[in-house]
Amino acid sequence: MKKDYVVDDVKDFHLKEILECGQCFHFSRTDSGEIPDKYEYDIVACGRFLHIMEEPSVNGIKLTFYDTDEWEYEHIWKHYFDLESDYGNIKKRIIDADPRLEKIISENPGIRILNQEFFECLISFIISQNKQIPQIKQVVRNISTLCGDKRAADTIRFFNSDFDALFPRPDQLAAVTEDDIRGCKAGFRAPYIMDAARRVASGELSAKELKHLPTDEARKKLMSVKGVGEKVANCVLLYSLGRTDAFPVDVWMKRVCEEMYFHKDTPKDVIEKEMCKLFGNVAGIAQQYLFIYGKDRKIGA
DNA sequence: GACCAGGGTAACT
DNA sequence: AGTTACCATGGT
Numbered sequence A: 001m002k003k004d005y006v007v008d009d010v011k012d013f014h015l016k017e018i019l020e021c022g023q024c025f026h027f028s029r030t031d032s033g034e035i036p037d038k039y040e041y042d043i044v045a046c047g048r049f050l051h052i053m054e055e056p057s058v059n060g061i062k063l064t065f066y067d068t069d070e071w072e073y074e075h076i077w078k079h080y081f082d083l084e085s086d087y088g089n090i091k092k093r094i095i096d097a098d099p100r101l102e103k104i105i106s107e108n109p110g111i112r113i114l115n116q117e118f119f120e121c122l123i124s125f126i127i128s129q130n131k132q133i134p135q136i137k138q139v140v141r142n143i144s145t146l147c148g149d150k151r152a153a154d155t156i157r158f159f160n161s162d163f164d165a166l167f168p169r170p171d172q173l174a175a176v177t178e179d180d181i182r183g184c185k186a187g188f189r190a191p192y193i194m195d196a197a198r199r200v201a202s203g204e205l206s207a208k209e210l211k212h213l214p215t216d217e218a219r220k221k222l223m224s225v226k227g228v229g230e231k232v233a234n235c236v237l238l239y240s241l242g243r244t245d246a247f248p249v250d251v252w253m254k255r256v257c258e259e260m261y262f263h264k265d266t267p268k269d270v271i272e273k274e275m276c277k278l279f280g281n282v283a284g285i286a287q288q289y290l291f292i293y294g295k296d297r298k299i300g301a
Numbered sequence B: 001g002a003c004c005a006g007g008g009t010a011a012c013t
Numbered sequence C: 001a002g003t004t005a006c007c008a009t010g011g012t
Helices: A015-019 A070-080 A087-097 A101-107 A118-127 A133-147 A170-174 A178-201 A207-211 A215-222 A230-240 A251-262 A268-296
Strands: A005-010 A027-029 A039-045 A048-057 A060-065
Touching: A005 A070, A015 A027, A015 A039, A048 A070, A060 A070, A087 A101, A087 A268, A101 A268, A118 A133, A118 A178, A118 A207, A118 A230, A133 A170, A133 A178, A170 A178, A207 A215, A215 A230, A230 A268, A251 A268
Parallel strands: none
Antiparallel strands: A005 A060, A027 A039, A039 A048, A048 A060
């Protein structure tokens, strides 16, 4: 059994805000919630099962990665949780662009943009179209159970949720049938998922290639997949390819931006363009603070 | 039963 | 180029 790995005095970090702001779908809170400021989550990501705990500490928060060694933290989780980025500086740049964001950021100051695995992110946000977050999570779970690598029982301490498999690799998902995917409650998205899986499995579409392209060209290439439009492409760029200049506009962002900036019904592409102009290279991160702010307050709904 | 959900496509003007 | 019906499924 591996030891646990502890990281102390982490700033600008809150597990609940990071995981439950709609950027990822393969996790579950497992603690009772009875101890103030303590959180435990099971996360399935990066081809691994992780149980993680957050507690308050003197200067920031303390994270415990269970059954994790130093190599795994340094090479996998540090990047996944975006712990290399200076969110103090990022917040400053956002607030410089629009001082009204200071109050909005202060409502969820622990948000970070995860660096997710490309294939899972692509499929997850294809699923996301016209679905609510709890349903997206269910389909992601169903697809994992369908054809992902199974978790060996009792190998990870405190892993309490019923996640029984990893998200499938492209070849695993490409090998099942469209009806199998429909059986996962994917509905009309099933053929989209098959198309994406086959194109990634064949090597026609890859994270490595997309990372070398300018954001506009990478977006265009992603949108050549059936079922991937402007919004889904921007989510993949932001959440898995490190493009913080990508600004996804969903129903909530449309409502929030119309209330704060446009004061009238405005096309989504206009909103995207203007917000990118305002926030530049940190637009996608500004989007995340605005998204959860608007959703929590049901602005415009 | 109508309406909506972290939308996108195809078929219309 | 800009609008509109339709797409499965589950929740209110």
